[in-house]
Amino acid sequence: MSQQIHTHTLANGLTLLAERMPHVRSAAFHILVPAGAGYDPSGKFGLAGLVCDLMTRGAGARNSRQLSDALDNLGVDRGESTGTLNIQLSGATLARNLLPTLAIYADILRRPHLPDDELDAAKSLSLQDLQSIEDEPQRKVMIELRKRYYPDPLGRDQRGTAEGVEAVTIDDVRAQHAALYHPRDVILSVAGDIDWTALKTEVERLFGDWKARTRPTLTPETIIPRSDHLTKELDQTQIALAFPSVPIGHSDFYHARGAVGVLSQDMSSRLFTNVREKHGLCYAVYASYETFKDRAAIVGYAGARPELAQETLDRTLDEFRNLANGIEDEELDRVKVGLKSALIMRQESTGARSSAIASDWYFLNRVRPLEEIQSAIDGLTVPGVLDYLRRNPAKDFTVVTLGPAALRV
Amino acid sequence: MSQQIHTHTLANGLTLLAERMPHVRSAAFHILVPAGAGYDPSGKFGLAGLVCDLMTRGAGARNSRQLSDALDNLGVDRGESTGTLNIQLSGATLARNLLPTLAIYADILRRPHLPDDELDAAKSLSLQDLQSIEDEPQRKVMIELRKRYYPDPLGRDQRGTAEGVEAVTIDDVRAQHAALYHPRDVILSVAGDIDWTALKTEVERLFGDWKARTRPTLTPETIIPRSDHLTKELDQTQIALAFPSVPIGHSDFYHARGAVGVLSQDMSSRLFTNVREKHGLCYAVYASYETFKDRAAIVGYAGARPELAQETLDRTLDEFRNLANGIEDEELDRVKVGLKSALIMRQESTGARSSAIASDWYFLNRVRPLEEIQSAIDGLTVPGVLDYLRRNPAKDFTVVTLGPAALRV
Numbered sequence: 001m002s003q004q005i006h007t008h009t010l011a012n013g014l015t016l017l018a019e020r021m022p023h024v025r026s027a028a029f030h031i032l033v034p035a036g037a038g039y040d041p042s043g044k045f046g047l048a049g050l051v052c053d054l055m056t057r058g059a060g061a062r063n064s065r066q067l068s069d070a071l072d073n074l075g076v077d078r079g080e081s082t083g084t085l086n087i088q089l090s091g092a093t094l095a096r097n098l099l100p101t102l103a104i105y106a107d108i109l110r111r112p113h114l115p116d117d118e119l120d121a122a123k124s125l126s127l128q129d130l131q132s133i134e135d136e137p138q139r140k141v142m143i144e145l146r147k148r149y150y151p152d153p154l155g156r157d158q159r160g161t162a163e164g165v166e167a168v169t170i171d172d173v174r175a176q177h178a179a180l181y182h183p184r185d186v187i188l189s190v191a192g193d194i195d196w197t198a199l200k201t202e203v204e205r206l207f208g209d210w211k212a213r214t215r216p217t218l219t220p221e222t223i224i225p226r227s228d229h230l231t232k233e234l235d236q237t238q239i240a241l242a243f244p245s246v247p248i249g250h251s252d253f254y255h256a257r258g259a260v261g262v263l264s265q266d267m268s269s270r271l272f273t274n275v276r277e278k279h280g281l282c283y284a285v286y287a288s289y290e291t292f293k294d295r296a297a298i299v300g301y302a303g304a305r306p307e308l309a310q311e312t313l314d315r316t317l318d319e320f321r322n323l324a325n326g327i328e329d330e331e332l333d334r335v336k337v338g339l340k341s342a343l344i345m346r347q348e349s350t351g352a353r354s355s356a357i358a359s360d361w362y363f364l365n366r367v368r369p370l371e372e373i374q375s376a377i378d379g380l381t382v383p384g385v386l387d388y389l390r391r392n393p394a395k396d397f398t399v400v401t402l403g404p405a406a407l408r409v
Numbered sequence: 410m411s412q413q414i415h416t417h418t419l420a421n422g423l424t425l426l427a428e429r430m431p432h433v434r435s436a437a438f439h440i441l442v443p444a445g446a447g448y449d450p451s452g453k454f455g456l457a458g459l460v461c462d463l464m465t466r467g468a469g470a471r472n473s474r475q476l477s478d479a480l481d482n483l484g485v486d487r488g489e490s491t492g493t494l495n496i497q498l499s500g501a502t503l504a505r506n507l508l509p510t511l512a513i514y515a516d517i518l519r520r521p522h523l524p525d526d527e528l529d530a531a532k533s534l535s536l537q538d539l540q541s542i543e544d545e546p547q548r549k550v551m552i553e554l555r556k557r558y559y560p561d562p563l564g565r566d567q568r569g570t571a572e573g574v575e576a577v578t579i580d581d582v583r584a585q586h587a588a589l590y591h592p593r594d595v596i597l598s599v600a601g602d603i604d605w606t607a608l609k610t611e612v613e614r615l616f617g618d619w620k621a622r623t624r625p626t627l628t629p630e631t632i633i634p635r636s637d638h639l640t641k642e643l644d645q646t647q648i649a650l651a652f653p654s655v656p657i658g659h660s661d662f663y664h665a666r667g668a669v670g671v672l673s674q675d676m677s678s679r680l681f682t683n684v685r686e687k688h689g690l691c692y693a694v695y696a697s698y699e700t701f702k703d704r705a706a707i708v709g710y711a712g713a714r715p716e717l718a719q720e721t722l723d724r725t726l727d728e729f730r731n732l733a734n735g736i737e738d739e740e741l742d743r744v745k746v747g748l749k750s751a752l753i754m755r756q757e758s759t760g761a762r763s764s765a766i767a768s769d770w771y772f773l774n775r776v777r778p779l780e781e782i783q784s785a786i787d788g789l790t791v792p793g794v795l796d797y798l799r800r801n802p803a804k805d806f807t808v809v810t811l812g813p814a815a816l817r818v
Contacts, residue, residue: 280531
């Protein structure tokens with residue numbers, strides 16, 4: 001499968017990316033707009049999600065119902081999500097329906113009605129989403145970890161707060177839309193059975209006259225992360241932890257991914273075999289890598305019965321610390337096989353590809369060719385990963401627990 | 410994309426199904442064995458899951474660790490799941506690694522070690538999985554609904570019970586494996602970049618001398634479903650409901666799918682627009698169709714703040730009941746577009762295809778050509794769906810709620 005990424009940045013700053021996948025009949029798209037919860041003003045936490053919800057309740061010539069009907073008539077499988085820094089609109093449909101779908105999304109982004117009479121329903125949904133987290137301790141503990149680990153606004157829960165959501169007015173929604181929804185730094189990526197020339201022409205027509213403006217700058221505060229325990233009567237003690245890693249653009253990025261892979265990638269990875277399988281200490285345990293442009297972390301999670309929680313935490317932290325003491329060639333080889341296998345399989349999905357090229361552009365300002373990623377993975381060696389781990393040891397853990405009793409860290 | 414399904418039933422009763430997808434580099438497989446939790450003997454509920462777990466802890470010439478390493482070395486992204494009637498082993502990897510992967514699965518199915526010294530760890534995991542449901546009310550209420558709606562063993566939670574899991578001995582595990590793991594009615598499906606002749610030859614070699622035996626028959630008891638309320642202090646009242654539908658092999662199957670699609674398929678479907686969006690009553694509400702070979706149900710779910718729960722339930726039930734009073738052409742047209750669009754998009758994924766062809770064979774003893782499904786969807790009309798709804802009205806609801814207070818049904 002030969003790969004070609006088309007790139008076109010409009011004069012107003014919106015970047016269109018496209019990958020043609022000739023053997024499929026579908027096309028998927030991702031739109032990233034730097035309008036996430038990090039921009040919510042104090043006292044109105046939750047505003048970004050309300051803007052995102054209301055944008056789809058009528059836009060251009062269509063009211064809320066007509067908009068929803070039109071997208072369903074095009075067979076679009078779609079989603080919206082509000083992140084800390086970006087909001088994301090995405091969808092997939094038959095390739096022949098892509099251009100009319102994008103025309104509707106131009107309305108959503110540029111000409112939403114933001115109707116006053118639907119604000120209460122949107123707020124009610126936001127409040128219920130916030131409340132539902134109280135019944136989902138695994139999600140809850142990860143949210144509480146991020147709040148304590150990352151500086152504001154990076155550690156913010158994109159759902160906001162109940163007080164913030166309740167305080168939002170329709171004028172806040174409209175002002176926030178006006179302030180943040182403009183083309184600079186917007187990414188629109190497409191993957192599938194596309195005609196690049198027709199796509200580029202249509203995107204110029206739909207977005208070319210969208211006025212560029214300056215976006216407010218987010219400046220994360222400086223904080224010292226703090227460990228914490230939250231008491232709640234639960235059947236499982238929820239354990240979340242984080243420590244620093246290198247961001248995706250860093251020359252050590254693949255070393256970091258290799259290291260976390262040895263801990264938690266496959267069923268033969270250390271956390272799964274040593275904490276879960278061998279000792280049966282906990283049902284779920286994992287570590288994963290997450291990145292912003294300028295900073296990154298390894299985060300870990302485990303959920304265990306309260307009487308096993310201390311041992312689960314201790315063993316999990318030991319696995320992180322022990323990594324620098326030695327890795328077998330076979331362990332790293334498996335990680336490399338798994339990373340490459342997943343890379344090729346993701347390559348076959350229009351949704352995964354459109355997401356990956358948008359993400360690459362967002363973080364790196366370019367799309368990595370698959371060959372580049374493959375050869376970086378191939379180039380990983382045990383001495384290289386160990387050297388990275390000695391320079392970046394697993395320490396300064398931030399540990400947040402949720403359950404009946406606190407644990408010793 | 411022309412479609413060709415290869416079928417080969419071995420003399421011992423195992424059926425191999427394969428679909429060649431020439432433009433991909435991966436291959437995915439699904440293995441269904443009628444060895445689910447429905448076969449668990451009284452007092453040992455949870456046995457099926459323990460057998461499934463222990464099977465992957467060493468098989469053939471490999472111990473637990475070596476087995477896990479070997480699959481990871483082949484880059485297999487895999488999973489095991491225990492269902493009520495079947496256990497399912499599935500995976501995806503690069504097509505060139507498919508045959509060596511299947512050779513390992515032949516060991517897992519036929520020559521597992523079922524090691525005594527790993528039973529405690531497996532039991533501990535099963536118990537923790539059971540316990541974790543107590544902290545996940547949405548999953549919990551659906552489990553409790555199925556227990557009360559379907560006759561045993563169809564309504565059984567495949568996780569079993571804590572007492573059952575604790576009572577299982579290694580002899581139970583080995584006896585259950587001997588009784589249920591044999592080739593009759595086993596389905597092995599593959600989709601991807603496969604060579605049919607080589608695949609068929611290898612599957613004959615791996616499974617051809619597996620001895621056929623008679624499988625015990627499951628006879629569901631006869632029960633009257635019952636509504637119920639379970640009191641628990643939660644931030645959201647969890648509502649689950651079910652009523653009868655027609656099974657997948659029935660001539661009315663597509664009518665039933667069309668009807669449930671009008672209620673809950675897209676964002677313009679009735680439950681989403683009328684219960685969630687218009688009134689903001691609840692964050693999550695859906696209906697879906699589920700089937701056994703001989704019976705089926707429409708199940709519904711909603712989660713709402715306790716003070717809104719009664720109204721949420723009332724409106725949800727009204728939506729079900731009102732369906733027979735009229736459907737707009739546009740509503741059904743959107744459902745048809747969505748069903749066809751999803752069908753074509755699923756067609757592009759090796760994992761989705763291998764799952765679909767295994768499922769068709771299981772339920773129908775044949776694989777429906779895509780053209781057949783498409784033309785059945787195209788053939789749906791409003792009068793046809795309404796006629797079905799009048800013959801099969803939404804009534805006799807079984808409603809199970811979990812939350813601080815009971816609701817009126």
